[in-house]
Amino acid sequence: MSGSARTLARTRVRSAWLFLAPTLLVLAAVAGWPLLRTVWFSFTDADLADISSDRFIGLANYLEHDQGEWYGVLADPQWWGAAWRTIWFAGVSVSLETVLGMVVALALNVRFRLRGLLRAAILVPWAIPTVVSAKMWGWMLNDQFGVINHLLMGLHLIDQPVAWTASPTLAMWAVVMVDVWKATPFMALLILAALQMLPTDCYEAGRVDGIHPVRMFFRVTLPLMAPALGVAVLFRTLDALRVFDLIYVLTSNSNSSMSMAVYARQQLVDFQEVGYGSAASTLLFLVIVMLTLSALALTRWRADGEGRA
Amino acid sequence: MLLVLGGAWASVRSAQAVEIAISCGAVGTELDLCRDGANAWARRTGNTVRIVSTPNSATERLALYQQLLAGGSRDIDIYQIDVVWPGILAPNFVDLRPYSQGTQAQHFPAIIENNTVGGRLVAMPFYTDAGVLFYRRDLLEKYGVAVPQTWDELRAAAQRIQQAERAAGNTRLWGYVFQGRAYEGLTVNAMEWLASQGGGQIVAPDGAVTVNNPQAVAALGVARGWIGSIAPPGVLNYSEEEARGVFQSGQAVFMRNWPYAWALANSADSPVRGQVGVAALPHGAGGASTGVLGGWNLAVSRHSRHVAQAADLVMYLTGAVEQKRRAVQAAYNPTRPALYQDADVLAANPFFAALYPSFAHAVARPSRVTGRKYNRVSNAFWNAVHDVLGGEAEPAAAMAALEQQLRRLGRHDWGRERPPR
Numbered sequence: 207m208s209g210s211a212r213t214l215a216r217t218r219v220r221s222a223w224l225f226l227a228p229t230l231l232v233l234a235a236v237a238g239w240p241l242l243r244t245v246w247f248s249f250t251d252a253d254l255a256d257i258s259s260d261r262f263i264g265l266a267n268y269l270e271h272d273q274g275e276w277y278g279v280l281a282d283p284q285w286w287g288a289a290w291r292t293i294w295f296a297g298v299s300v301s302l303e304t305v306l307g308m309v310v311a312l313a314l315n316v317r318f319r320l321r322g323l324l325r326a327a328i329l330v331p332w333a334i335p336t337v338v339s340a341k342m343w344g345w346m347l348n349d350q351f352g353v354i355n356h357l358l359m360g361l362h363l364i365d366q367p368v369a370w371t372a373s374p375t376l377a378m379w380a381v382v383m384v385d386v387w388k389a390t391p392f393m394a395l396l397i398l399a400a401l402q403m404l405p406t407d408c409y410e411a412g413r414v415d416g417i418h419p420v421r422m423f424f425r426v427t428l429p430l431m432a433p434a435l436g437v438a439v440l441f442r443t444l445d446a447l448r449v450f451d452l453i454y455v456l457t458s459n460s461n462s463s464m465s466m467a468v469y470a471r472q473q474l475v476d477f478q479e480v481g482y483g484s485a486a487s488t489l490l491f492l493v494i495v496m497l498t499l500s501a502l503a504l505t506r507w508r509a510d511g512e513g514r515a
Numbered sequence: 516m517l518l519v520l521g522g523a524w525a526s527v528r529s530a531q532a533v534e535i536a537i538s539c540g541a542v543g544t545e546l547d548l549c550r551d552g553a554n555a556w557a558r559r560t561g562n563t564v565r566i567v568s569t570p571n572s573a574t575e576r577l578a579l580y581q582q583l584l585a586g587g588s589r590d591i592d593i594y595q596i597d598v599v600w601p602g603i604l605a606p607n608f609v610d611l612r613p614y615s616q617g618t619q620a621q622h623f624p625a626i627i628e629n630n631t632v633g634g635r636l637v638a639m640p641f642y643t644d645a646g647v648l649f650y651r652r653d654l655l656e657k658y659g660v661a662v663p664q665t666w667d668e669l670r671a672a673a674q675r676i677q678q679a680e681r682a683a684g685n686t687r688l689w690g691y692v693f694q695g696r697a698y699e700g701l702t703v704n705a706m707e708w709l710a711s712q713g714g715g716q717i718v719a720p721d722g723a724v725t726v727n728n729p730q731a732v733a734a735l736g737v738a739r740g741w742i743g744s745i746a747p748p749g750v751l752n753y754s755e756e757e758a759r760g761v762f763q764s765g766q767a768v769f770m771r772n773w774p775y776a777w778a779l780a781n782s783a784d785s786p787v788r789g790q791v792g793v794a795a796l797p798h799g800a801g802g803a804s805t806g807v808l809g810g811w812n813l814a815v816s817r818h819s820r821h822v823a824q825a826a827d828l829v830m831y832l833t834g835a836v837e838q839k840r841r842a843v844q845a846a847y848n849p850t851r852p853a854l855y856q857d858a859d860v861l862a863a864n865p866f867f868a869a870l871y872p873s874f875a876h877a878v879a880r881p882s883r884v885t886g887r888k889y890n891r892v893s894n895a896f897w898n899a900v901h902d903v904l905g906g907e908a909e910p911a912a913a914m915a916a917l918e919q920q921l922r923r924l925g926r927h928d929w930g931r932e933r934p935p936r
Contacts, residue, residue, distance in 0.1 A: 254581055275923070367687075367747075369750075458695075460898055462907060
């Protein structure tokens with residue numbers, strides 16, 4: 207009896223692997239292989255002009271001491287600038303998207319007429335390819351012909367057109383704004399899905415006890431949907447850390463508005479330094495992996511803590 | 516037997532009529548011009564051409580080319596390349612000397628020398644360029660202002676006209692627009708400021724880094740003073756077409772641009788038609804008027820399946836007939852000195868005669884001495900300048916930091932010898 211159950215289990219495991227194999231193969235080909243190759247290139251002095259004549263140079267692309275000076279990605283102040291800027295961007299934009307996404311989701315969770323239409327409509331920014339929306343916003347933010355300046359001047363909020371994308375500081379805020387515009391619908395959608403899964407009995411109990419809706423939100427809604435919210439924030443953070451197209455299209459592309467991905471691309475493509483650029487890409491990958499692992503560890507630790515409590 | 520015959524016939528046909536793909540710039544009317552020229556060749560030879568349009572920013576275009584060429588792509592046979600790229604891209608192109616049959620002697624010798632890398636002629640000159648100053652003749656006349664010869668005069672004239680016109684209700688008028696986005700165009704603009712005020716050429720022809728000198732620092736200080744006063748703050752994100760957009764819609768008194776803007780500023784739908792003048796760029800006390808050498812060349816990819824036909828198209832497009840047509844229709848500067856004496860060319864572009872010295876003796880960017888590192892030198896330079904213009908750095912500190920950065924880049928004689936590991 208137990209023997210046949212074991213055979214059955216083994217057959218099921220085998221067929222599971224059989225069904226998974228194509229996916230795993232494709233993943234290995236389109237994600238695993240390029241990733242390994244990038245890591246390998248980061249230990250070589252490969253050059254885009256002649257990619258086959260690379261030599262193994264160890265960690266020199268990361269850090270190297272030569273004639274009394276430090277070289278390598280980790281010794282480049284521009285890389286550090288890009289790294290902090292990227293983390294700042296991810297922090298600011300994801301925070302704003304989470305708060306706004308929550309507000310939008312709560313509003314859409316209420317029953318009203320045309321709710322279905324509105325739910326579809328808010329998805330439009332998310333559906334537009336980033337390059338297109340960046341270019342579109344670039345024109346709207348244009349200092350001479352832009353509709354944003356036109357509107358603000360019409361409302362007498364500013365008396366001179368603002369050059370939104372010219373100076374690096376202001377340009378980064380413009381990038382944050384466009385990213386928030388684009389990604390808030392995604393946040394709202396995930397949060398809305400979580401809201402609709404919430405059990406109704408807690409709310410009924412709360413209503414019977416006469417608890418204020420704001421208190422209800424912080425004591426009931428938020429804790430209940432924390433796991434779903436955590437996943438949404440993690441997804442967005444990983445996405446934001448890889449930011450490239452928005453910055454590339456919208457800003458003037460100076461080094462003062464560079465993200466880690468823009469830095470890596472500049473080395474890889476503009477400067478043809480495949481080895482050095484791969485080291486920058488690998489570091490970006492490591493930063494993302496570390497953040498993901500710590501986020502996962504944090505949620506598991508919290509879940510364990512709650513389980514024990 | 517039939518099969519063999521059929522096969523032979525097909526191969527003869529394919530040897531006769533092939534499709535050549537050519538990448539053309541798309542700034543202004545460039546794409547249409549290129550298409551018309553290539554189609555004229557196609558009709559004459561019975562071949563077909565496919566036009567590939569490329570990004571407007573030279574920096575982005577180079578990135579695209581590098582990716583295509585590194586991948587050994589056969590999608591493009593003829594590449595339109597910038598005058599500073601032969602050093603970077605030379606190994607990917609065929610030597611054109613067997614196809615040019617000596618006609619390269621009819622072009623400006625400096626450009627031919629520029630396009631010759633290691634004894635191989637890797638590209639034929641398509642058109643040349645030098646930065647020139649566009650001005651609104653009507654506005655200068657209205658206020659009795661002479662065409663500025665120096666940067667101080669430009670500033671004074673721009674300020675005066677801007678103030679008076681704004682007081683009269685033309686509130687969106689600016690004095691001066693140029694190319695201030697962080698890209699190759701800013702390197703060109705800033706080099707013109709430096710060279711015309713005795714500040715040198717970033718890296719001297721012998722490879723020494725000369726950018727950190729008092730004249731260069733002063734020149735950047737002057738340029739920084741323009742931002743927000745005579746130049747819109749948004750100029751920090753302008754490339755050629757954005758600057759032209761502002762000037763051509765009548766919202767700027769002066770503009771630094773390439774000659775192509777002449778034909779467009781005088782096109783039928785241009786608000787400033789007939790009111791535009793062209794002069795040499797201003798200079799400073801310690802220098803002469805300087806335009807930086809620009810211009811584009813045509814190169815044949817060594818991955819091309821039809822090198823002979825592609826080279827033939829290159830020779831047609833860079834020939835006297837086609838260069839004349841482009842000059843007359845759209846003010847693209849010929850690379851053949853003889854065409855600067857052609858009556859039709861001069862009738863369409865009166866400023867070609869007066870500015871001939873600017874075109875013939877334009878200052879070259881340091882692309883020869885820095886070779887494959889040019890791109891990085893230029894990138895470091897435009898970023899330093901962009902930081903100064905944006906008020907993020909002081910000119911003196913920025914030039915000192917740039918000098919150090921360029922020294923690091925130039926170690927091992929600009930990469931000519933491979934570093935010992």
